[in-house]
Amino acid sequence: MKVLKFGGTSVANAESLSNVLKIVQKQKGPAAVIVSALGGITDLLMEMLSSAQSGKQEYRKGFLEIETRHMNIIKTFVPIGNQSAIISFLKKNLNDLEAQLDAIHLLEEATPKNFATISSYGEILSSRIIQEVFLYNDIDSVYQDSRNLIKTVFHDGRQVLDQESSENAITSFFNENKSTTVLLPGYIASNENGETTTLGRGGSDYSAAIIASAINAEVLEIWTDVSGMYTAHPKIVAQAKPIDKLSYYEAMELSHFGAKVIYPPTLQPIIEKNIPILIKNSFAPEDPGTIIDDTPIIENGEIVKGISHIDKVALINLEGSGMIGITGFSKRLFEALSAAKINVIMITQASSEHSICIGVREEDAMAAKKAIDEKFAFEISIKKVLPAQVEKDMVNIAVVGEKMKDHQGISGKVFSSLGANNINIRAIAQGASERNISIIIDKKNVSKAINTLHESFFEAQVKELNLFVTGVGNVGSKLLEQIDNQTDYLIENLRLKIRVIAISNSKKMVLGTDAMELSQWDTILEESETKANVDLFFEHAKKLNLRNSIFVDNTASEVIAKEYARYLNNNIGVVTCNKIAAADALNNYLNLKKISRKYGSPYLFETNVGAGLPIIDTLN
Structure with a gap:
């Protein structure tokens, strides 16, 4: 038996649900189908709850959207003469939802039970309506409320899966079921008192995994x-x-570090039963997707399988001479964080024991600092330890691969490729399993860093250069023509992919974010309404922060020549046929070369007996 789980985007509207119908209709054997709420509905419910809890009236605006979206699906798929029962179900549940939110609004207070109940309406409505859609589209289906099968217990301040009770209920139901297809809502469960609980955001994946494990499914398909x-x-x-293809542990690492295709707890029950997972696209079901099982393989020499990241991370550093050689220091730190319910993303400690650095969600940063400072108040008061230092606006990047531990040089490749692009690493961690290398960097460099790492590990060894070209007269226009005409040659023979991102002359400029179509650069520039501005041109290049960025000066302008220093200071190389900077005062020339060496930003100038064209070799 297969288990198929369809996420919120797959059931978001009538058009996407049509794809789901086709997929289910093509199944050749029995299947359990788990569905999420319509895309965006759970977020809307949480916004409505927050509004009601705050004593605001805005929550009332959400009912119309919920009703309209569900009614559209009913009217599209259910014959008009058979709609009354399911519409009554929808109306009744919306009335119940309104009554609960009104009560919360009156009290301006919501309990964990309220959160679970309110958030469950998305799956309750979607699953019952989709069941009606199945029945009127020739799918032999029976509906089962997941709250009757998946049980939770209260443990350590939260609801957790009661595995034994859940497995017993699930196997009992499926052993007696005679229908080809069973439709169930994801995300929701119930406790020993029969009260609605949930499995956490993203919990529909977990619901599917729990059911797949209990019935020993042949495969779990996540659409x-x-x-x-x-x-x-x-x-x-x-x-x-x-x-x-990924191993279970590779998928777990990638999902933990921000790959949102699969909810991390999903893998635990699946690993125990060695059930393969297939990630598929309901909008392109013919695509092969990703298989996740227990057999890691290296394809095409790719030892690293993926690069993932977590946004909005804060670094918290605790340091002081009073930490050196003192046992139990780390224990006290993590006890304080645990008591404050702070999840630690990453940990690193210097061998000198002088400091411990942790990564946490940015939203938890100040609560974490408060907990740490209170825990070590005495040590801080006698200046043995400094107050916890918080740095926000960070990103955690993970390079993941099951077989990295068997190959040398992976870490070196990570650090050298980032260093070559002047990306500073603030913290590093690697577990003994060596399945991932985790680094924390400033968020302004996230796109540049991930693209750099991806180029290093996954792309054919073609170096990508991003050009910001000023001056498109005889020299500049010929350069652009050469780049356009020799694109294939440069890739095949010099392993160079040159992308022109922005161009400027003395009157106008074009500030792009991706490669420009060079065969039409003159038309694009002519039609531009952006006036040339030296400062804006520089700020654009700086803000994009692309790897291997190069400012190309094809002018003879003294004003432009004076811009070189700030480009070099921001790790943007300079290639020029403008003689002014190199022929200026010796101190200015030496300063440019010094900045170039400091930041690893090439400063290259070359002329020939023709028109002083920049030579392509200098761009590499």
């Missing part, structure tokens, strides 16, 4: 809006590609 897990976030790295 979402992407074609598997990717080597990096596709919105950050244009060259990111789906990963064909």
